[in-house]
Amino acid sequence: MPTHLVNIKDKLFENIFENAPNGIAIVGLDYRWVLVNHSMTELLGFSETEFSAMKFSDITHKDDLDEDIEQLNKLLNGDIESYQIEKRYFHKNGNVVWTLLSVSMERHLDGSPLYFISQVVDITKQKEMIWEMNSIKEIAKNQNDKLVNFAHIATHDIRSHIGNLGMIIDFMEEETEGIKDDENFKMLKESLSQLEVTISNLNEVRRDDFYQHGNLTPKKLSAFVENAIYNMNAIAKNEQCKIINEVDDINVMGVSVYLDSIILNFLTNAIKYSSKDRDSYVRLRSVIEGDFVVLEIKDNGLGIDLAAHEKDLFQFRKTFHQLKDSKGVGLFITKNHVESMGGRIEVESEVDVGSTFKVYFQKA
Structure with missing residues (x-):
């Protein structure tokens, strides 16, 4: 060269x-x-x-x-x-x-x-990121293990109390003449039955991982709505809030305990934030949109200022009214349940007019 x-x-x-x-x-x-x-x-x-x-x-x-x-x-x-x-x-x-x-x-x-x-x-920084991710995963695993143990203890102990309450109800039926025909006693007995179903559903979640959409099974939406309405009848009666059920007999893909929680949360909120200035109502109806069944929960209650709160609506510990029992947890949990089943939530609301929540479930 x-x-x-x-x-x-x-x-x-x-x-x-x-x-x-x-x-x-x-x-x-x-x-x-x-x-x-x-x-x-x-x-x-x-x-x-x-x-x-x-x-x-x-x-x-x-x-x-x-x-x-x-x-x-x-x-x-x-x-x-x-x-x-x-x-x-x-x-x-x-x-x-x-x-x-x-x-x-x-x-x-x-x-x-x-x-x-x-x-x-x-590659030190990359290694540190991997270690940090693994640490977070380990912490999450430990926390999950604790939650599983807590759920096991809680469901076991609550089931014991349910058994005791069931025996008390049986004694009341035997010893109190005419109590079987009392409407309040009937509601108490049915509510106890529904509580036992909820505990069974919680055990189902404790045993399995439902965060994969492939583990969802067909569920009759109207049955869950009817159960939630029955459980809320006493509260609705006390708040003078009418519940209108227009949900069709249709199946969605879901998890029993999540469906219970979602419907009960929305129904509870609609009644809790009803207006004292007019005859209150909550209307539930179902609509099919493509591959989804939409559960629409509409009320004429206090409403939410979406311009001010839309970004915080489903955030943890965020509240929008001054009621003393408002914790800002229900909507956060509900959104996670819906999304874990492959759905989503849309909201329309106007202050002192009311709110409409549209919950999208995968159609079975």
Whole structure:
């Protein structure tokens, strides 16, 4: 090759070597650092002089050294042309630096080994992100385990109380003449029955993971609406709020306990935030839109200022009225239940006119 081309080639290599954003080093067959670029000194904190006085093994984490040397021997023997591994170096300040190390070999014209060429990319931040994600996953798993244990204890204990209440109701029926015909007693007995169904549904959730849409099963929407209305009859009567049920006999894809919770939450809110200035009502009806069944819950209550609160409507601990028992939890939970079943919620509302919530369920 002509001398001027050799000079150009050498100059080009020198520019690439010195200005590369990642570390590049030439390492001797005795594992000593022969030459390092500026990025390498920045990465590990040692000067060129300090590098030249060390072997790479001096600043390699002991748990990564054996694999590195094993790969180097394969290079020397000609078994491989290059290799890439994750490897930890020690910075001059003592910190561990995670890197992605790529190594190849330069040889003499006769094929004998000359030196190793190492390229070093800092991946410490990526590693830290992975560790943080794994930590969050572990925390979430631990919290989930605690919730499962809590649900097991809670459902077991509540079921015991339900059994006791059932026995008391039986005693009342036997000992109190005419109580079976009392409307309030009938509502109490039916409410206790519905509570037992809810506990059974909670056990169903405790045993299985329903956050995958494939685990949903067909459910009769009108049955859940009827149960919710029955459970709210006493409260609606007390608040002088009329409940109108226009839900068709149609199936949706869902989870029993979630459907119970969703319908009961919307119905409770509609009654709770009814207006005292007019005859209150809540109308529930169903509409089919494409692949969805829409449950529409419409009221003529206090309404919500959507211009001010639309972004916070389903956020945790956000409330929009000054009732003392408003916690800002119901809508947050309800939205999560609906979305976990592949649905969504739309809202229309006007202050002192009323609200309409449209809940989209997957059609069975």
